[in-house]
Amino acid sequence: xxxxxxxxxxxxxxxxxxxxxxxxxxxxxxxxxxxxxxxxxxxxxxxxxxxxxxxxxxxxxxxxxxxxxxxxxxxxxxxxxxxxxxxxxxxxxxxxxxxxxxxxxxxxxxxxxxxxxxxxxxxxxxxxxxxxxxxxxxxxxxxxxxxxxxxxxxxxxxxxxxxxxxxxxxxxxxxxxxxxxxxxxxxxxxxxxxxxxxxxxxxxxxxxxxxxxxxxxxxxxxxxxxxxxxxxxxxxxxxxxxxxxxxxxxxxxxxxxxxxxxxxxxxxxxxxxxxxxxxxxxxxxxxxxxxxxxxxxxxxxxxxxxxxxxxxxxxxxxxxxxxxxxxxxxxxxxxxxxxxxxxxxxxxxxxxxxxxxxxxxxxxxxxxxxxxxxxxxxxxxxxxxxxxxxxxxxxx
Numbered sequence: 001x002x003x004x005x006x007x008x009x010x011x012x013x014x015x016x017x018x019x020x021x022x023x024x025x026x027x028x029x030x031x032x033x034x035x036x037x038x039x040x041x042x043x044x045x046x047x048x049x050x051x052x053x054x055x056x057x058x059x060x061x062x063x064x065x066x067x068x069x070x071x072x073x074x075x076x077x078x079x080x081x082x083x084x085x086x087x088x089x090x091x092x093x094x095x096x097x098x099x100x101x102x103x104x105x106x107x108x109x110x111x112x113x114x115x116x117x118x119x120x121x122x123x124x125x126x127x128x129x130x131x132x133x134x135x136x137x138x139x140x141x142x143x144x145x146x147x148x149x150x151x152x153x154x155x156x157x158x159x160x161x162x163x164x165x166x167x168x169x170x171x172x173x174x175x176x177x178x179x180x181x182x183x184x185x186x187x188x189x190x191x192x193x194x195x196x197x198x199x200x201x202x203x204x205x206x207x208x209x210x211x212x213x214x215x216x217x218x219x220x221x222x223x224x225x226x227x228x229x230x231x232x233x234x235x236x237x238x239x240x241x242x243x244x245x246x247x248x249x250x251x252x253x254x255x256x257x258x259x260x261x262x263x264x265x266x267x268x269x270x271x272x273x274x275x276x277x278x279x280x281x282x283x284x285x286x287x288x289x290x291x292x293x294x295x296x297x298x299x300x301x302x303x304x305x306x307x308x309x310x311x312x313x314x315x316x317x318x319x320x321x322x323x324x325x326x327x328x329x330x331x332x333x334x335x336x337x338x339x340x341x342x343x344x345x346x347x348x349x350x351x352x353x354x355x356x357x358x359x360x361x362x363x364x365x366x367x368x369x370x371x372x373x374x375x376x377x378x379x380x381x382x383x384x385x386x387x388x389x390x391x392x393x394x395x396x
Contacts, residue, residue: 005157010225016212085117086098089111090115091113119154132151137174146169151169348362
């Protein structure tokens with residue numbers, strides 16, 4: 001059974017997700033950012049802000065620098081700790097701490113009935129009250145902390161490991177760098193109820209897996225919990241949907257549209273459409289990952305593979321005097337936008353009409369201004385790789 005503390009919500013909604021074959025996908029940029037932020041905050045607690053920033057990859061330092069760490073608890077041996085890993089025994093209803101700190105989340109030496117999980121931040125209010133916080137970096141709706149099975153797992157595990165009988169649980173949203181707290185309390189009875197709820201989730205998953213092994217049949221439940229499910233690409237519901245879509249698109253695209261659009265049929269049609277779009281998105285991602293390392297030639301002769309993309313940003317403090325020298329202070333002020341940013345699109349919007357009035361061609365005018373800005377150190381180019389179709393260049 002593939003189950004950890006963060007997977008209880010999905011397991012409760014779809015027990016089959018705990019044992020269906022999984023596909024490990026490269027993390028998204030948002031997932032990478034979340035990992036970096038967690039590591040950074042842990043390092044802040046261990047070595048301080050400045051040294052922690054030095055230990056973070058340069059591309060993520062500005063993101064971490066924006067975090068107001070003063071608004072977060074700092075780890076000390078007798079108060080708070082970041083990244084605390086537990087193993088909860090769902091049979092004995094006991095727990096033990098595996099490790100804490102900024103290391104990778106690797107769970108080894110687990111017993112047959114132990115489930116692991118890592119709490120972002122754990123503290124003790126007093127001898128009988130543990131505090132468990134989960135850091136969130138996005139806008140996704142979180143619901144009530146006391147109803148969260150993820151926080152519930154951490155609370156039960158921390159309480160069993162420390163002997164606490166009460167838990168304060170909460171989400172900490174890190175929006176625009178400022179921590180925002182959402183708290184709730186699990187008293188002794190609520191902790192016991194949460195432990196029983198977790199045991200019921202494990203039992204349902206175990207029963208579903210046993211039934212699957214015996215009959216080869218499996219019940220899956222689709223929903224929002226599917227988004228990050230490792231079994232997504234192997235899920236019978238998604239595979240069946242993809243096959244139905246392929247058949248419909250190949251033989252009769254009208255099959256996707258109900259005979260009559262009315263108040264009853266439109267919701268079902270929209271749900272079907274969104275499901276198809278999600279499958280297409282995941283399929284496209286898989287094809288992109290293939291083509292990123294193994295470019296393929298398309299029927300029209302173009303190549304589908306990885307190419308380098310770039311974006312140039314201009315420093316308004318450097319660029320404004322250069323523009324003012326050529327076009328005047330008013331024009332320079334118009335180019336620099338309200339938030340004191342300067343883009344090549346803004347340059348074109350403001351300067352192209354002026355160049356036309358002067359009888360100058362835009363291309364050489366643009367080159368002159370940009371070359372001067374670049375020479376003054378007012379340009380920065382960011383590069384990354386995208387996967388798309390392109391026409392191959394002929395070798396000379």
